[in-house]
Amino acid sequence: MLETATRSKKSATSKPAPHERFLEAFRWMLLARTLEEKLVSLYRGGLITGGVYVGRGQEAVSVACGLFLQKGDIFAPLIRDQAGRSAFGEPLIDVTRTYLGSRQGPMRGRDGNIHRGRPRNNQLAMISHLGAMVSVTVGALMAKRFHGEKNFVGLSCIGEGGMQTGSFHEGMNLAAVEQVPLVLVATNNHYAYSTPNDREFACHNLVDRAIGYGFEGYSFDGTDLSACLDVIGGAVKRARAGRPPQLVVASILRLSGHGEHDDASYVTDEIKREPFARDCLKVTEQTIVDLNLVDAETLAEWRKDADAQVDQAISAAQKEAAPEADEEDWYAISTRDLVDSLE
Amino acid sequence: MSITYLEAIREAQAKLLRDDERVFIYGQDVGGTFGGAFKATKGLAKEFPGRVLNTPISEDAMVGTAIGAAMHGMRPIVEMQFADFSSTALNQILNNAGTHYWRTDVPVPITVRLPSGGTKGSGPFHSQSMESLYAHYPGLIVMTPATVEDAYTMLIEAVAIDDPVVYCEHKYLYYHLKAEKLPTEGLPTGRARIAREGRDLTIVAYSAMVHEALAVAEELAREGFEIEVVDLRSVKPLDTNTVLASVARTGRLLCVGESFPWGGATAEIIARVTAQGFHLLDAAPQRLNAKDTPIPYHPNLWSAHRPNANEIARKARALLRE
Numbered sequence: 001m002l003e004t005a006t007r008s009k010k011s012a013t014s015k016p017a018p019h020e021r022f023l024e025a026f027r028w029m030l031l032a033r034t035l036e037e038k039l040v041s042l043y044r045g046g047l048i049t050g051g052v053y054v055g056r057g058q059e060a061v062s063v064a065c066g067l068f069l070q071k072g073d074i075f076a077p078l079i080r081d082q083a084g085r086s087a088f089g090e091p092l093i094d095v096t097r098t099y100l101g102s103r104q105g106p107m108r109g110r111d112g113n114i115h116r117g118r119p120r121n122n123q124l125a126m127i128s129h130l131g132a133m134v135s136v137t138v139g140a141l142m143a144k145r146f147h148g149e150k151n152f153v154g155l156s157c158i159g160e161g162g163m164q165t166g167s168f169h170e171g172m173n174l175a176a177v178e179q180v181p182l183v184l185v186a187t188n189n190h191y192a193y194s195t196p197n198d199r200e201f202a203c204h205n206l207v208d209r210a211i212g213y214g215f216e217g218y219s220f221d222g223t224d225l226s227a228c229l230d231v232i233g234g235a236v237k238r239a240r241a242g243r244p245p246q247l248v249v250a251s252i253l254r255l256s257g258h259g260e261h262d263d264a265s266y267v268t269d270e271i272k273r274e275p276f277a278r279d280c281l282k283v284t285e286q287t288i289v290d291l292n293l294v295d296a297e298t299l300a301e302w303r304k305d306a307d308a309q310v311d312q313a314i315s316a317a318q319k320e321a322a323p324e325a326d327e328e329d330w331y332a333i334s335t336r337d338l339v340d341s342l343e
Numbered sequence: 344m345s346i347t348y349l350e351a352i353r354e355a356q357a358k359l360l361r362d363d364e365r366v367f368i369y370g371q372d373v374g375g376t377f378g379g380a381f382k383a384t385k386g387l388a389k390e391f392p393g394r395v396l397n398t399p400i401s402e403d404a405m406v407g408t409a410i411g412a413a414m415h416g417m418r419p420i421v422e423m424q425f426a427d428f429s430s431t432a433l434n435q436i437l438n439n440a441g442t443h444y445w446r447t448d449v450p451v452p453i454t455v456r457l458p459s460g461g462t463k464g465s466g467p468f469h470s471q472s473m474e475s476l477y478a479h480y481p482g483l484i485v486m487t488p489a490t491v492e493d494a495y496t497m498l499i500e501a502v503a504i505d506d507p508v509v510y511c512e513h514k515y516l517y518y519h520l521k522a523e524k525l526p527t528e529g530l531p532t533g534r535a536r537i538a539r540e541g542r543d544l545t546i547v548a549y550s551a552m553v554h555e556a557l558a559v560a561e562e563l564a565r566e567g568f569e570i571e572v573v574d575l576r577s578v579k580p581l582d583t584n585t586v587l588a589s590v591a592r593t594g595r596l597l598c599v600g601e602s603f604p605w606g607g608a609t610a611e612i613i614a615r616v617t618a619q620g621f622h623l624l625d626a627a628p629q630r631l632n633a634k635d636t637p638i639p640y641h642p643n644l645w646s647a648h649r650p651n652a653n654e655i656a657r658k659a660r661a662l663l664r665e
Contacts (some may be wrong), residue, residue, distance in 0.1 A: 074411075111446045119414050119449040127442070129434050135404035136439065139411020139419075146367065146417055167434065170404035177399060179406075270557050286625035332441070333506040334450040340580035342615070 019229040023293060025067055026284050028058035028300055032083035033281055035092060035308040038314060039099055043260050048099050050112045055080035057255030060225040060280035063087050064232035065155055074140045074154035076124040079114045081157055090315035092121060102320035109323035114226050128163030134171025141180035153181040153239045162190030164200055178213035181239040183246045187222060189254035194266045206308060210247040222250030223278040227313040253277035346461040346525060349517035351491045352383050355498035356420065357559060360391045363462050367394040368423030369405055373464040380424050381458060381517060402428050406435035409453040419453050426457035426502040426511065427471040435636055441482030450505040460551055461649050466640035475607030477509045478579040484508045485579040486532065489553035493524035493576055496529030504573060507538060535582035541571035544663055547576040547586055547612055550597045556646040558652045559659055566661055578608040586612060588622045594625035595662050599650050604632035626665035631658055
């Protein structure tokens, strides 16, 4: 469907043209927002067990993470990367099956929500311990180098909360030591769960860390889709071309709770007035309207299309059976004859 | 020619690097001209350029990198400089490697080598035996070779296994054990070995404690007792059947392990034998572990902290009297 997302209806305008993949990116953002809003309704209706974690406000950064990766590249998304996962190629049905507990999902009921992944398709399955996936991405890139592959990159996502873990530090340092083509996309959404920046770190700007590790660093406004596409797209290009590992740091406000169980009452009114607190989806849409990139009718069609895709993925997953405990093999290792048996 | 336990580990790695291009070795000081704190990789960096790589002091990232590489077709061997330092990589080993196959259906074939166990003067942070801790978590295989032959064949097998393996090599055995030559094949992983046959008492041990148990068996033979010694070889999977069969012959069980006493491999064996073979027992099963304190530095304290032949003999005699 995205092949049709051209700027054919763009009318003459004197304003500067946005990034060439702006509209394509917008549609992934719209799809992610639509999906996550429906997941939230299902959660509120008691139809989802466990948590729901959304990327509201982070879609512009996230979509740029998925958009510039090619076949063979490694993607290590994190908690708020629905837009990026979709742009990278994750089918919607993977999301709905995982959240709704279908036995046919990639995690088969063994793990839930944002921990899903398809390592065989180079989309790594995050663990909850933040920073841990950075070195895993480094290892995947080293494997590609050992195999003699060329022209690949890995992109690993992190938040400003995860940047304070020892694991993150070790992973970032090792990436530079190994000189692997890694792009680290850090999104400062200003809260680690409920803890604001001033209790998270004390450096002037997180991007300053780049030089300390031997990375190239860039920071940008994560509510500005063109900036996200320019900076992340540029970092991917530089990493692919053999430049040192890249750290890019986006500034946004998390426009939700940590999860949907959290009302985020600790987010201050003051911070909500900051420029980085804008809703990137609304900003993007406003740009589309202002520059008349497509007409209102097309926008409405896109919305309808996103709704239809999401509805279909949800209803398909809802029809599928749940995993059954008595059908599980309960083997945590693949080598069956080495399973430690208490029988 | 004779070959030590440590040389067997080096030779196994040389063979693996020679035979399998997916293998690389990753760890602190393993590369260059140094060849590891214990020289387990001596000369390998020169022989296999680009495949024996020094790392920063970053245990977490070393294992994380191995996991990523293993997922993408490699067979990494991570050398921890000392088993004790693997505690800073617990998250990657337990939560990432240990859960990955279960969660995603994609196994993670990494081998993490842990130079384990006490030597005189090494103190609380260079002496630990962590097999019980790793065995507690799902998704890992935990090997504890006690002989030169097993050190060699089990390391080769560890790398061949599609799942994460924690390979506990005992530092005390590095130089103390010698064999005439390297074997071409060994028992399969998961199979315990009867190290000495007997009919009066079964001592189940693994790693360095097998040799303490064998010394005790020799000593008690002079008193007319025939002690059977079972070498577990791997604590996970645990060969319960071989242990039960031995207890069926002897009626008495003593389990000896070098890790800390709370829970662990010895408690697991006793729990299984009691649950499945209570009727086989003529006396309450006993166990012996290190003391429940950090491992002391001074040799006088250290030699009393871990189970030793004297203490095993004392416990065995008491059990034989029952």
